[in-house]
Amino acid sequence: MTLNDLIARHGWDKINSFTKYPSILTYHHLGIKGGLKDELIDGGFPDSQTLEITEKVDGTNGRLVFFNGDYLIGQRERFEYARGDRVINSEVVDPIKQALRSYIDYGDDMFTVIYGEVYGHRIQDGSKIYCADNNNQRKCRVFDVWQMAIDDVDKYLSDASNQQITFDREHNIQPWFSTEKLDEFCKEYDIDRTPIWMTIYSNDMPRGAVETKSWIEDNFKESHAIIGNGTGSNQKFARAEGIVVRTQDRSVIRKLRFEDYHKGEMKGWV
Numbered sequence: 001m002t003l004n005d006l007i008a009r010h011g012w013d014k015i016n017s018f019t020k021y022p023s024i025l026t027y028h029h030l031g032i033k034g035g036l037k038d039e040l041i042d043g044g045f046p047d048s049q050t051l052e053i054t055e056k057v058d059g060t061n062g063r064l065v066f067f068n069g070d071y072l073i074g075q076r077e078r079f080e081y082a083r084g085d086r087v088i089n090s091e092v093v094d095p096i097k098q099a100l101r102s103y104i105d106y107g108d109d110m111f112t113v114i115y116g117e118v119y120g121h122r123i124q125d126g127s128k129i130y131c132a133d134n135n136n137q138r139k140c141r142v143f144d145v146w147q148m149a150i151d152d153v154d155k156y157l158s159d160a161s162n163q164q165i166t167f168d169r170e171h172n173i174q175p176w177f178s179t180e181k182l183d184e185f186c187k188e189y190d191i192d193r194t195p196i197w198m199t200i201y202s203n204d205m206p207r208g209a210v211e212t213k214s215w216i217e218d219n220f221k222e223s224h225a226i227i228g229n230g231t232g233s234n235q236k237f238a239r240a241e242g243i244v245v246r247t248q249d250r251s252v253i254r255k256l257r258f259e260d261y262h263k264g265e266m267k268g269w270v
Helices: 003-010 012-019 093-099 101-106 150-159 162-170 179-188 209-219 258-266
Strands: 028-030 036-040 050-056 060-067 070-075 079-082 111-120 138-148 196-201 242-247 253-257
Touching: 003 012, 003 060, 003 070, 003 150, 012 060, 012 070, 012 150, 012 162, 028 258, 036 209, 036 258, 050 253, 060 093, 060 101, 070 093, 093 101, 093 111, 093 138, 111 150, 138 150, 138 179, 209 258, 242 258, 253 258
Parallel strands: none
Antiparallel strands: 028 036, 050 196, 050 242, 060 070, 060 111, 070 079, 111 138, 242 253
């Protein structure tokens, strides 16, 4: 079976939904006035878990769906490119192809989905934050990968309704690479990962909104995702957007943005 066979059997919409990245919730609940409330979503992270903290890069979510030499490239909501120019419609394609070239050229015979953040020149506020003066580059950094045998993918898509696929995706049932396996994968194919700040024990995560705001501001303000070696002359240069915190099995993923906590404080955490 080829990737084209899979698309022909199940359709673009089903493949697209199946390979989207799950929605990432905030750590604290969003308030009615646009900031955050002093209330954790689902009680926070499970006890006694090792958490991986990566920089939240201000870009656009990109993905590469690969099988046996053929591939699709997309943003979170839709595909933008298929090998051989079968589909092409986005400026995020080149950074993903460049970042994952080694894997595209030498990948294996597993159905593989690679997720990364595409950022830099003219993507969100990336020109000001990540690009030194007169730098118009874009880059892609990988933050997650999963793989399945193609026959298992075919069976799942045959059995699952569109509603079931959405439910499963949003509840993180994908066979994610562990932190260690993701490290090995990226090193093998010379792929840059989203900057990793630290690992932390879940019981040591701050819980109150005020405490959490102070914690992220004290530890994660400076971006590690700068493109190039120059400097910037504007106030936004090299300021991180926030962090993403994940359990190692990806069962819980939360985003913590500086702007959300600033708004929460200004609006009284309601």
